[in-house]
Amino acid sequence: MSIREASRIVGINRRSGQEWLNGRAERVTVTGGNKAIRAAVQPVVGAPRTFPLNPRRGELRAPALPVSSRYLSEEERIRLADLRREKKSIRSISATLGRSPSTVSREIRRNCNSDVRPTHPSYYRPFAAQKRAESRRPRPKSRRVETCLELQAFIQRRLDEKWSPEQIASILRLEFPNRPEMNVSHETIYRPLYAQPRGGPWREIGRRLRTGRSLRKRRRRPDQRTPRFTRPRVMVSQRPAEADGRAIPGHWEGDLIVGAKNGSAIGTLVERSTRYTLLVHLPNGHSPGVMQTALLEAVRDLPADLKRSLTWDQGTEMAHHHAFSKASGVPVYFCDPPPT
Incomplete structure (x- = not known):
């Protein structure tokens, strides 16, 4: 125009x-x-x-404060809109802008005009996208628990009944599936509780949480973190030397394959000598208990000569490795963690 x-x-x-x-x-x-x-x-x-x-x-008006180059600028958004009108692909646009394809895809998804079809030229408007991005930038933002009184009352009532924040977050998603303003994570519930001043309501925090702690337990140091496995692990360096040569069958390597958004999973067992592969069916998730039951079902019919060892990575799905070895007679060895 x-x-x-x-x-x-x-x-x-x-x-x-x-x-x-x-x-x-x-x-x-x-x-x-x-x-x-x-x-x-x-x-x-x-x-x-x-x-x-x-x-x-x-x-x-004075010029706005400088914004970090890690964020898209208005000129980049205008260029992005022009390239979309030219029907360029996401990767082509990202190469032109010098940005990651995920950055371009996320920008279009978050700041698009949802009133029209994705193929419409006005689906992405650069100036409207810039305005949306600037409106989300100011900090600090108000907490949803503080602004929504209905959500606050719901959480308060469940805390009085000794529900944990994890349970409250889960029941919110079940009771209010079509109301995003009523869906929060357990961390959102924890933050206002632990943000109270030392006097007054601060003393009541221990009574509202089942843990009884008025302060958060820091887990930043590696020696203070909760261990992933309760039973001691046997590392791959202690595995029999015959497993490295691949001459004797019976040594297996296992892994877990997880689908998109953790919606599905399947386990694999590969015999190191013959490359024979067993698939571990996991229709009900891949928690330690489910994985233990599925592995026992997979190796149940194997002869004793093919149950020499099983090597796995550091995944938490093998937290019940000790119970699996005791029930199946297959010793489990774990790979060394990657260097930090």
């Missing part, structure tokens, strides 16, 4: 539209007549685009 037509649609004067398009200088206050004011508001080449506050007084 022309500047005149765009200004008419927005509802501003054509000159204002021209000034919005070309940008203005930094905030200044000029005195000395209209000529001085007109000279002060002339566009400056290379200056950031700014919108006028009161042009008659010679007041101009």
